[in-house]
Amino acid sequence: MRTLVRGGRLIDPAQGIDAQRDVLIENGFVVAIGEHLDASHARVVDATNAIVAPGFIDMHVHLREPGQTHKETIATGTAAAVAGGFAAVACMPNTEPALDSAAIVSEVVRRAEIAGLARVYPIGAITKARAGIELAPYHLLADAGCVAFSDDGATPRNTRILRNAARYASDLPHVFISHCEDADLKGDAVMNEGGPSMRLGLDGAPGLAEDVIVARDLLVAGDTQKAWHIAHVSTATSLDLIRWSRARGVPVTCEVTPHHVVFLDDRFDDYRADSKVSPPLRAAADREALRRAVYDGTIDVFATDHAPHGLDEKAQLLSAAPVGFSGLEIALGGYALAFPDLPPAQFIAMLSTNPARILGVPGGTLAVGSCGDVTVFADRAWTVDARLFRSKGKNTPFDGMTLPRRAVATIVEGAVVFEHGRVLPRDEVPA
Amino acid sequence: MAPRSLLDVDDLSPEELVGVLDRAVAFRDALPSRDLLAGVPVLNLFFEASTRTATSFSLAEQRVGADIISFAPGASSLGKGETIADTALTLRGIGVRVIVVRHQESGFARRLADSFDGHVINAGDGTHAHPTQALLDLMTLRQEFGRFDGLRLAIVGDILHSRVARSNIVGMRALGGPATLLPDAFAAEGVRVERDLDAVLPGLDAVMMLRIQRERISGGLLPVLDDYTQRYQLNRARLRSLRNDAIILHPGPYNRGVELTDDVLDDPRSRYVAQVHNGVFVRMAVLDLLVNGAAIPA
Numbered sequence: 067m068r069t070l071v072r073g074g075r076l077i078d079p080a081q082g083i084d085a086q087r088d089v090l091i092e093n094g095f096v097v098a099i100g101e102h103l104d105a106s107h108a109r110v111v112d113a114t115n116a117i118v119a120p121g122f123i124d125m126h127v128h129l130r131e132p133g134q135t136h137k138e139t140i141a142t143g144t145a146a147a148v149a150g151g152f153a154a155v156a157c158m159p160n161t162e163p164a165l166d167s168a169a170i171v172s173e174v175v176r177r178a179e180i181a182g183l184a185r186v187y188p189i190g191a192i193t194k195a196r197a198g199i200e201l202a203p204y205h206l207l208a209d210a211g212c213v214a215f216s217d218d219g220a221t222p223r224n225t226r227i228l229r230n231a232a233r234y235a236s237d238l239p240h241v242f243i244s245h246c247e248d249a250d251l252k253g254d255a256v257m258n259e260g261g262p263s264m265r266l267g268l269d270g271a272p273g274l275a276e277d278v279i280v281a282r283d284l285l286v287a288g289d290t291q292k293a294w295h296i297a298h299v300s301t302a303t304s305l306d307l308i309r310w311s312r313a314r315g316v317p318v319t320c321e322v323t324p325h326h327v328v329f330l331d332d333r334f335d336d337y338r339a340d341s342k343v344s345p346p347l348r349a350a351a352d353r354e355a356l357r358r359a360v361y362d363g364t365i366d367v368f369a370t371d372h373a374p375h376g377l378d379e380k381a382q383l384l385s386a387a388p389v390g391f392s393g394l395e396i397a398l399g400g401y402a403l404a405f406p407d408l409p410p411a412q413f414i415a416m417l418s419t420n421p422a423r424i425l426g427v428p429g430g431t432l433a434v435g436s437c438g439d440v441t442v443f444a445d446r447a448w449t450v451d452a453r454l455f456r457s458k459g460k461n462t463p464f465d466g467m468t469l470p471r472r473a474v475a476t477i478v479e480g481a482v483v484f485e486h487g488r489v490l491p492r493d494e495v496p497a
Numbered sequence: 498m499a500p501r502s503l504l505d506v507d508d509l510s511p512e513e514l515v516g517v518l519d520r521a522v523a524f525r526d527a528l529p530s531r532d533l534l535a536g537v538p539v540l541n542l543f544f545e546a547s548t549r550t551a552t553s554f555s556l557a558e559q560r561v562g563a564d565i566i567s568f569a570p571g572a573s574s575l576g577k578g579e580t581i582a583d584t585a586l587t588l589r590g591i592g593v594r595v596i597v598v599r600h601q602e603s604g605f606a607r608r609l610a611d612s613f614d615g616h617v618i619n620a621g622d623g624t625h626a627h628p629t630q631a632l633l634d635l636m637t638l639r640q641e642f643g644r645f646d647g648l649r650l651a652i653v654g655d656i657l658h659s660r661v662a663r664s665n666i667v668g669m670r671a672l673g674g675p676a677t678l679l680p681d682a683f684a685a686e687g688v689r690v691e692r693d694l695d696a697v698l699p700g701l702d703a704v705m706m707l708r709i710q711r712e713r714i715s716g717g718l719l720p721v722l723d724d725y726t727q728r729y730q731l732n733r734a735r736l737r738s739l740r741n742d743a744i745i746l747h748p749g750p751y752n753r754g755v756e757l758t759d760d761v762l763d764d765p766r767s768r769y770v771a772q773v774h775n776g777v778f779v780r781m782a783v784l785d786l787l788v789n790g791a792a793i794p795a
């Protein structure tokens with residue numbers, strides 16, 4: 067099978083390329099980059115007036131399968147991924163049951179293959195059932211396909227357990243990913259603590275709830291020298307702590323989300339849960355610090371924290387509604403909105419090259435011989451209509467907004483799985 | 498235009514607010530005929546226990562001739578997982594035109610009003626707002642001083658958890674209390690945050706003492722009560738530094754021996770009875786305004 071991406075502006079940060087180039091993929095691998103490549107017998111993707119990049123990798127999604135398939139399935143989640151321009155996603159282990167055994171991880175991998183859309187990289191639990199008590203079997207999980215470890219929203223309270231986990235897993239290259247929130251400081255918070263929460267009479271989580279766990283986990287990373295990744299950073303202090311750790315040689319990376327760089331904690335006047343998320347949307351000073359940290363390189367990765375829920379679940383009272391919302395299908399547009407003057411090469415590095423390096427997975431470049439995952443995107447304005455999402459999660463604070471950038475085509479292992487606004491499972495692609 | 502609701506004091510324009518107070522005074526001076534809301538179905542929906550507010554609303558509704566419905570929300574469909582929107586649709590279908598609602602969660606009245614094609618009156622939502630309490634406080638203050646301009650009122654106690662304080666912050670200027678219960682963020686709302694009650698007490702026209710719930714101690718927000726009362730309790734000693742023409746307000750219920758002592762309730766400057774008395778007329782005026790519109794009785 068030959069696939070030719072023709073007529074686009076190829077930007078590959080890993081090779082330092084930014085030029086009009088065609089990309090030819092054969093049998094799942096890049097075989098040639100050049101001008102006016104031969105299109106005979108090839109499936110041609112027209113990339114005219116678009117940018118051609120190594121396939122985007124979202125290293126923070128929730129696919130909800132197994133156990134919560136009313137919210138999302140691996141099939142609907144990966145359809146949302148490719149429609150949003152992501153050739154691969156790493157899925158968090160907060161499923162039911164958690165991704166804490168080789169059997170469950172293998173099943174996730176199998177279902178992703180059946181879906182035939184984006185690559186799915188499971189993230190294994192750090193502790194059994196994410197309960198923070200017993201260590202998960204890291205080597206068995208790695209053999210089954212896990213690319214990283216995290217207890218996601220339930221970071222171990224017991225620092226001894228976390229330290230032991232990092233030491234036990236030290237012979238694996240797999241990064242530990244922390245969702246940093248102190249459960250006691252957070253309490254029953256439904257939003258950020260600040261002027262709006264005080265005025266509305268709502269429980270707020272202080273930035274401190276994030277900062278103290280970021281500090282703890284970075285100290286554990288320094289102590290164990292385990293590669294560590296801080297998920298969805300939302301405060302200025304967290305960024306300072308990350309800079310401080312890096313200066314001391316701690317192997318730490320971090321990500322941000324579209325919602326934290328676009329929105330503020332002023333979205334709760336209607337007491338609806340549409341913008342309820344963990345960590346919460348913060349005040350302006352934190353958002354500005356996040357934006358600066360993207361430009362100055364402190365933040366490595368653009369992720370989404372795609373967290374789909376049913377509309378009925380999000381329509382509950384603020385206290386009862388779950389946290390999070392869909393992110394895969396608005397991410398490119400949301401990031402372009404927040405960072406209109408970010409160099410395209412950095413935009414691409416944060417969506418592809420950097421997550422590939424951190425997770426140790428294929429891709430992140432279109433060098434000859436690398437995997438044939440390609441994202442084609444363009445600066446074409448569009449208006450978000452969440453009802454049209456491929457994801458089962460039809461909820462996003464971006465709903466109704468006009469965004470400046472979108473995916474044009476998504477190619478996985480040489481197979482065109484998204485083009486012309488349509489998701490194309492691999493079996494339907496003409497040979 | 499959607500039917501009007503009263504979710505917080507700022508749903509009323511300044512003119513309307515004065516109009517409600519004028520109307521309440523008129524009703525207090527001479528009860529209106531019982532046909533102001535004749536045949537209007539009013540539902541009292543109290544998810545949270547209430548003595549004075551529920552009683553006060555019931556009497557107000559009777560005095561304007563409404564058809565009153567009350568039921569135990571603990572057994573309602575909302576408890577069985579029905580959405581707020583579905584409940585609102587059902588209640589409107591039955592014929593309810595006004596809902597007086599109290600709920601333990603901030604924002605409940607707003608969520609209900611957003612899906613109910615009728616009038617919603619917030620009788621207290623979580624720690625957010627209690628507009629008819631604020632209106633009766635304003636009525637009591639105006640009755641005493643004849644004006645609001647330049648009045649110095651201190652709200653003392655657990656501001657953080659007080660919907661009464663939030664609703665009263667409209668038009669009022671000084672707050673006092675311990676840092677865990679009086680966050681500095683309130684300063685952004687145009688009020689002065691003060692930690693030293695003794696320093697401000699002599700200059701006050703009115704002081705509003707909020708209830709201190711003993712659960713705040715187990716929640717780690719307060720140490721032993723003595724530490725609180727030593728700084729913030731209104732007692733015989735502090736009564737001496739309050740001016741003779743100042744007044745004392747309390748939204749109730751009291752915790753005798755906590756935020757205030759028995760001396761305070763016996764003090765001639767205490768206006769607790771006037772407050773609850775005014776409450777009925779304020780609630781009549783609100784019902785009349787929302788259902789019948791802005792015409793103010795001559």
